[in-house]
Amino acid sequence: NAGVTQTPKFQVLKTGQSMTLQCAQDMNHEYMSWYRQDPGMGLRLIHYSVGAGITDQGEVPNGYNVSRSTTEDFPLRLLSAAPSQTSVYFCASSIELFGEQYFGPGTRLTVT
Amino acid sequence: AQKVTQAQTEISVVEKEDVTLDCVYETRDTTYYLFWYKQPPSGELVFLIRRNSFDEQNEISGRYSWNFQKSTSSFNFTITASQVVDSAVYFCALSDDAIQGAQKLVFGQGTRLTINP
Numbered sequence: 001n002a003g004v005t006q007t008p009k010f011q012v013l014k015t016g017q018s019m020t021l022q023c024a025q026d027m028n029h030e031y032m033s034w035y036r037q038d039p040g041m042g043l044r045l046i047h048y049s050v051g052a053g054i055t056d057q058g059e060v061p062n063g064y065n066v067s068r069s070t071t072e073d074f075p076l077r078l079l080s081a082a083p084s085q086t087s088v089y090f091c092a093s094s095i096e097l098f099g100e101q102y103f104g105p106g107t108r109l110t111v112t
Numbered sequence: 113a114q115k116v117t118q119a120q121t122e123i124s125v126v127e128k129e130d131v132t133l134d135c136v137y138e139t140r141d142t143t144y145y146l147f148w149y150k151q152p153p154s155g156e157l158v159f160l161i162r163r164n165s166f167d168e169q170n171e172i173s174g175r176y177s178w179n180f181q182k183s184t185s186s187f188n189f190t191i192t193a194s195q196v197v198d199s200a201v202y203f204c205a206l207s208d209d210a211i212q213g214a215q216k217l218v219f220g221q222g223t224r225l226t227i228n229p
Binding site for chain 2: 045092098100102
């Protein structure tokens with residue numbers, strides 16, 4: 001099992017550019033989430049999914065889109081990057097509600 | 113509203129000392145779950161423990177122990193005989209809300225623990 005994988009590990013964007021952060025898991029988990037980590041603020045939920053075809057917004061969804069066409073993949077799209085989106089992004093999955101979340105290694109994004 | 117407070121931003125101790133990381137939470141729900149995660153310098157997040165609100169028994173796992181006290185809304189984490197490898201940022205998290213069947217996890221700000229040799 002690879003667990004939760006994320007690509008790329010690092011990315012630099014210019015303001016206004018768009019990109020997709022990839023997340024995949026091979027544990028057949030229904031629940032997947034995207035978080036961003038900013039200094040001094042812990043992790044904040046961006047979007048989540050309870051299964052293929054079902055997604056919804058978390059605490060800080062503005063500027064991001066998600067889709068879940070398969071159980072395995074949960075990409076996060078930045079529509080028009082802004083410096084405020086400079087952060088470390090983590091994808092997570094869990095097998096059960098309120099269960100342990102398995103986190104990917106993170107993507108460090110810088111927007112200039 | 114949910115809230116998790118880790119008042120200790122940074123702690124630095126000498127190896128072999130015991131150290132306690134504090135976590136205070138706020139919730140209106142009677143059913144909720146508390147978690148601790150470790151983030152070592154390599155950056156990944158590692159699950160340490162989950163505790164539900166109906167189980168106030170303390171937990172011990174090797175050098176790690178957790179003290180859950182509903183009366184003070186605290187879920188503190190103690191490392192006994194600390195080691196350099198324990199150096200990391202530790203996050204406490206709370207989930208009391210299933211949004212449409214999905215878990216909403218609220219994290220504290222984290223405590224950076226440095227163990228000096």
